[in-house]
Each structure stands twice: as structure tokens, then as C-alpha cells.
Amino acid sequence: MAELHRIDDPADPRLADFRDLRDVELRKHLESEHGLFLAEGEKVVRRAAEAGFVPRSLLMAPRWVDGLGDVLDATDAPCYVLAEDLAEQVTGFHVHRGALASFERKPLPSVADVLAGARSVLVLEDIVDHTNVGAIFRSGAALGFDAVLLAPRCGDPLYRRAIKVGMGAVFTMPWTRLPDWYAALPALSEAGFTTVALTLADDSTPIESAVAGVDRLALVLGSEGHGLSPRWEQSADRRAIIPMREGIDSLNVAAASAVACYIAMHR
Amino acid sequence: MAELHRIDDPADPRLADFRDLRDVELRKHLESEHGLFLAEGEKVVRRAAEAGFVPRSLLMAPRWVDGLGDVLDATDAPCYVLAEDLAEQVTGFHVHRGALASFERKPLPSVADVLAGARSVLVLEDIVDHTNVGAIFRSGAALGFDAVLLAPRCGDPLYRRAIKVGMGAVFTMPWTRLPDWYAALPALSEAGFTTVALTLADDSTPIESAVAGVDRLALVLGSEGHGLSPRWEQSADRRAIIPMREGIDSLNVAAASAVACYIAMHR
Numbered sequence: 001m002a003e004l005h006r007i008d009d010p011a012d013p014r015l016a017d018f019r020d021l022r023d024v025e026l027r028k029h030l031e032s033e034h035g036l037f038l039a040e041g042e043k044v045v046r047r048a049a050e051a052g053f054v055p056r057s058l059l060m061a062p063r064w065v066d067g068l069g070d071v072l073d074a075t076d077a078p079c080y081v082l083a084e085d086l087a088e089q090v091t092g093f094h095v096h097r098g099a100l101a102s103f104e105r106k107p108l109p110s111v112a113d114v115l116a117g118a119r120s121v122l123v124l125e126d127i128v129d130h131t132n133v134g135a136i137f138r139s140g141a142a143l144g145f146d147a148v149l150l151a152p153r154c155g156d157p158l159y160r161r162a163i164k165v166g167m168g169a170v171f172t173m174p175w176t177r178l179p180d181w182y183a184a185l186p187a188l189s190e191a192g193f194t195t196v197a198l199t200l201a202d203d204s205t206p207i208e209s210a211v212a213g214v215d216r217l218a219l220v221l222g223s224e225g226h227g228l229s230p231r232w233e234q235s236a237d238r239r240a241i242i243p244m245r246e247g248i249d250s251l252n253v254a255a256a257s258a259v260a261c262y263i264a265m266h267r
Numbered sequence: 268m269a270e271l272h273r274i275d276d277p278a279d280p281r282l283a284d285f286r287d288l289r290d291v292e293l294r295k296h297l298e299s300e301h302g303l304f305l306a307e308g309e310k311v312v313r314r315a316a317e318a319g320f321v322p323r324s325l326l327m328a329p330r331w332v333d334g335l336g337d338v339l340d341a342t343d344a345p346c347y348v349l350a351e352d353l354a355e356q357v358t359g360f361h362v363h364r365g366a367l368a369s370f371e372r373k374p375l376p377s378v379a380d381v382l383a384g385a386r387s388v389l390v391l392e393d394i395v396d397h398t399n400v401g402a403i404f405r406s407g408a409a410l411g412f413d414a415v416l417l418a419p420r421c422g423d424p425l426y427r428r429a430i431k432v433g434m435g436a437v438f439t440m441p442w443t444r445l446p447d448w449y450a451a452l453p454a455l456s457e458a459g460f461t462t463v464a465l466t467l468a469d470d471s472t473p474i475e476s477a478v479a480g481v482d483r484l485a486l487v488l489g490s491e492g493h494g495l496s497p498r499w500e501q502s503a504d505r506r507a508i509i510p511m512r513e514g515i516d517s518l519n520v521a522a523a524s525a526v527a528c529y530i531a532m533h534r
Contacts, residue, residue, distance in 0.1 A: 135519055135521070138522070139518055143512070143526075167516065242529070244409040245408065245411055248408055251410075251525065252402055252406075252434075254522060255402055255406045255521060255522065255524075255525035258523075259410075259525050262509070262526045262529065
């Protein structure tokens with residue numbers, strides 16, 4: 001059972017995991033170095049615990065201690081209890097639904113383990129906005145995808161904002177990093193997947209026909225600004241487009257991925 | 268032709284339109300009272316001007332003056348030129364792509380004018396996140412929708428963040444506010460539209476069948492947190508759901524709207 005510690009000083013060193021959460025660069029550095037991630041809000045904290053992640057510590061306002069009683073009962077991690085205005089001084093923002101928890105990351109699985117048994121896989125190149133990363137995990141989970149592979153420079157799906165937008169989909173969807181950017185798509189083809197890159201390239205075909213009849217599908221998505229790299233665009237088995245109204249430049253990547261997942265689910 | 272004014276003092280009173288852009292509450296108040304909106308980035312500023320909105324003033328770093336020459340040539344509004352670090356002091360954030368412009372709002376059209384000739388209409392109840400409002404406008408424009416109607420408390424599509432995420436779709440897509448929340452959906456039915464509410468309600472049918480064969484369609488979307496109000500859910504002609512994988516609670520509203528627009532476009 002978690003031990004409750006009442007906190008009156010926002011500078012208390014035991015709160016190190018929760019400090020300056022709005023500083024994205026600092027947090028990226030700190031979280032990868034210390035092997036932790038942050039979950040925010042009662043529902044997402046519970047989902048992380050239920051998915052088997054081990055809490056390092058929790059931070060919450062007094063009124064959330066009862067609501068998260070089941071999570072606190074099941075851990076020996078310390079729980080720091082402090083007033084909401086003090087919590088805001090520590091984290092730098094208004095804490096959504098009053099509860100935060102710091103969890104240990106797990107070692108990432110191998111690509112082969114993630115692909116085993118998967119029929120539909122999302123492959124993200126350099127999606128930089130954590131909101132988009134979270135939204136893509138959530139849409140993929142809801143619309144029939146079994147796993148996610150990330151290029152080396154894609155945004156971290158365990159970053160707080162990605163977890164929150166994804167409603168914890170990243171806890172249950174198998175995912176890992178691709179070790180080799182250059183050979184990533186040919187390696188997937190060799191593993192028996194048809195790689196279909198979503199792009200505005202001239203030789204792209206409507207996605208409905210590009211995925212028709214495909215058994216093992218790897219749907220490949222590029223970054224918000226410039227889309228896929230030429231290497232990934234050219235090394236995919238097929239290039240596909242979502243047919244759009246004349247004169248519109250594109251959908252945003254989260255919307256496009258939701259539509260593409262829906263179409264692929266019905267292939 | 269715009270007159271260029273070199274600015275050295277971030278407290279210069281002529282910059283009032285551009286002050287404290289990160290303060291959402293202050294901005295909402297200021298922008299509605301003064302009848303203005305803010306466009307950010309070269310592409311979006313140009314799209315606002317091309318759509319016929321009248322600039323009040325512009326603010327940019329020296330290196331953007333050439334790139335926006337066509338916009339500056341076509342207006343008599345003042346253009347304030349200042350170093351990027353001074354611009355950040357005024358606005359409170361790093362200005363994306365170095366250019367901002369303040370435009371006059373136009374009076375909103377009547378609902379009847381917005382509906383005239385429209386076959387597919389989005390109806391948004393209380394979407395509060397401006398990112399979602401912008402994404403929904405963009406998806407609707409790309410995927411065959413002709414107009415958008417907003418409940419009285421829905422987020423402002425001319426808020427800076429909504430414009431940016433929507434890539435200016437709000438400038439070209441006809442839209443207005445519904446004057447009467449309670450009677451909104453029955454009034455649309457009387458006007459010849461079939462109102463289809465996206466919801467997780469027990470009596471909802473798959474959206475593919477709910478929109479099949481519908482001529483004039485009003486697709487109704489609820490807020491991020493709690494979905495549609497009971498009144499709107501019950502006063503819609505049909506309740507529809509996007510079929511999802513077992514155990515997943517829902518898609519986020521921007522993803523759901525993109526998928527629903529795609530399905531409706533192919534009805």
C-alpha cells in the first residue's frame with residue numbers, strides 16, 4: 001500500500017519527477033535519462049497501472065486520494081499529497097483532474113516481437129507533435145490496428161501529452177522503435193507485409209484500391225510538415241492518397257490516419 | 268500599399284491587437300469586443316486576405332516583409348516591423364513563421380444563407396478545444412462538406428489556434444452560429460435535412476447505414492468530454508456510431524469527424 005506524504009513546500013526534492021512539466025526539452029531529457037514517464041488524470045493513471053507499469057511515485061490533491069484508492073492499495077510507491085495551487089507551482093500548469101503519477105518505462109520489445117501475429121501495423125516516420133502521436137495511437141487501437149512502429153526520430157508516445165490525448169492506448173498497443181531508418185520499409189516487405197505509404201505523390205493511387213485484398217498491411221505515415229522522406233516514399237511497396245475535394249491541400253496527419261485506418265479496417 | 272513602421276519598443280500602444288496572445292480568456296474577450304481576429308504565419312495571413320478579409324494591421328520580422336509583399340501591396344493597413352525577440356515580448360510566444368495579421372471580422376450570415384445550396388453540413392455542439400474546431404473545419408472542407416453550423420457555446424473558429432490548425436479552411440467554408448440551441452436540430456429537419464447525431468448511445472446504428480441514401484445531410488458532433496447534450500441526441504432524426512474494436516471507448520472528436528465525413532462523402 002502506498003505511503004501518503006503530506007507536502008507543504010513546493011521545492012521539496014522528493015517531487016523531482018514532477019517538476020517543470022511544461023518544459024518539453026527538459027522533460028524529454030530527464031524522462032529518457034531516468035527511464036520514467038508521466039501519466040496525468042485519474043483514468044490514465046489507472047490505465048497505466050492496470051497495464052502493468054510500475055509506479056515510482058504519485059502526486060495528487062487530497063480529494064483524489066479516495067478515487068485512486070485501488071491504485072494506491074496495489075503499490076508501495078510513495079504518494080505525495082499537496083494542495084492544488086502548490087501542485088501547480090511544482091509542475092508549471094494546472095493539473096488536469098488533480099492527479100499525476102511517475103512510472104518506470106519498460107525495455108522496448110524487438111520489432112519481431114511487435115510484428116508477431118499482427119495483421120495491420122502503423123509505421124510512423126517523423127511525427128513531431130505529441131498530440132498527433134497520441135491521436136494516431138488512439139485511432140489505430142479503435143480502428144483495428146494491432147501494433148505501431150516508430151522511426152528513430154518520431155515523437156515519444158510515452159510523453160505526457162501523447163498519453164493523455166491517446167487515452168492510454170499506448171499502454172496496450174504493442175509498439176517499438178525501428179533500429180534502422182534507411183532499411184525499415186524493405187525489411188517490413190521481407191517480413192511479409194505490404195507497405196503502403198500515405199502521400200500526395202503524383203503516382204499515388206486511391207487508398208481504397210491500394211489496400212484492397214492486402215493481408216498483412218503496414219500503413220506508413222510521414223511528418224506534419226513535409227510528409228514522408230523521399231527514401232521512405234520510394235522504398236514503400238505502394239503509394240496511396242485519400243481522395244479529397246479539388247483545391248484542398250491535405251488533411252492533418254491525425255485526421256488522415258483515422259480515415260486511412262478506417263479504410264484499412266474494411267479492406 | 269501598407270505603410271511600414273519600424274518598432275523598437277515592445278510596449279508601443281499601436282501593437283495592442285497583438286498583445287498577450289497566449290492568454291486565451293483575455294483574447295476571447297478582446298477579439299469579440301473589437302471585432303477582430305488574428306492570423307498567424309505567411310500562408311494563413313495570405314489566405315485570409317485572399318478570402319476578402321480586411322487587415323487592421325500586420326506585425327512581422329524584417330525577413331517576412333518581402334515574402335508577404337503581395338499582401339502588403341493590396342492594403343492600406345499599417346505594417347509594424349520588429350525584431351523576432353521583440354515580437355515574442357509583445358505576443359508572449361515564438362511567432363510561427365514570423366508574421367501575424369489582425370483582420371476585421373465580418374458579420375455572420377444567416378443560417379438560411381449558409382444552408383442555401385448546401386448538401387452536406389456539419390453541426391457542432393460544444394466543441395471547446397480550438398485545435399479540434401480547426402481540425403474539423405479542415406477535414407470537412409477536404410472531405411466534401413459544404414457548410415458548418417455552430418451551437419451558441421461552441422469554440423470560435425476564428426480564434427488564432429483554430430485558424431492555424433484548420434489551415435484557413437474557416438475563411439472559405441460558409442459557417443455561422445445557430446441562434447437557438449434548443450430548437451436547432453428540429454429546425455434543420457424542417458429545412459429538409461436529415462440530422463444524424465454521432466453518439467455512443469445504445470440505439471445508435473452504424474454510420475454507414477445511417478447516412479446511406481440521404482440527400483441533404485446534417486452531421487451532428489458533440490463536445491470532447493461528454494459528447495452531445497441529451498436534447499440534441501434525442502432531437503436528431505438518427506443516432507449513429509462509428510463501429511470500433513471491442514473494448515475501446517471512443518475516437519477523439521477530430522478523428523471521429525474525419526472518419527464520419529469520409530463515410531458521408533461516399534454515401
